[in-house]
Amino acid sequence: MATITKKELADRVVERTQSRSGTVKTVVQQVLDEIASELAKGNRIEFRDFGVFEVREIASRTAQNPKTLEPVEVPAKRRVKFKVGRIMREKVNGRRI
Numbered sequence: 001m002a003t004i005t006k007k008e009l010a011d012r013v014v015e016r017t018q019s020r021s022g023t024v025k026t027v028v029q030q031v032l033d034e035i036a037s038e039l040a041k042g043n044r045i046e047f048r049d050f051g052v053f054e055v056r057e058i059a060s061r062t063a064q065n066p067k068t069l070e071p072v073e074v075p076a077k078r079r080v081k082f083k084v085g086r087i088m089r090e091k092v093n094g095r096r097i
Contacts, residue, residue, distance in 0.1 A: 006032070039080055049087040056081050 010025045017024070035045055035053065045053040060076040084092070 047085065049085045051085040051088055052083045054081055054083075055079070 006028060007025070010021070010028045013019070013028070014021050014024045038045055039053060039055050042055055044055075055078050058077050058079055061074050062071050063074045064070070065072050
């Protein structure tokens with residue numbers, strides 16, 4: 001299993017579209033920045049058939065310190081959830097689309 005970086009993705013787009021490298025890298029970064037910005041506002045991002053990003057609120061809770069066994073208050077937080085869309089699910093599972 002390989003790790004693909006943002007740079008490698010941008011380079012692939014450059015190859016396929018014959019666009020300028022600097023332009024593609026700027027656009028990729030801008031798209032990622034916009035996704036993060038909208039999620040920070042609490043908005044939902046939907047890419048039809050690809051998937052949905054949304055922010056979920058995680059309630060505060062009491063946990064236990066494993067060393068001292070004392071209760072510890074864990075504050076509430078927000079977490080990004082991604083729900084896979086149909087096309088991505090089919091590609092990941094090796095089905096033809």
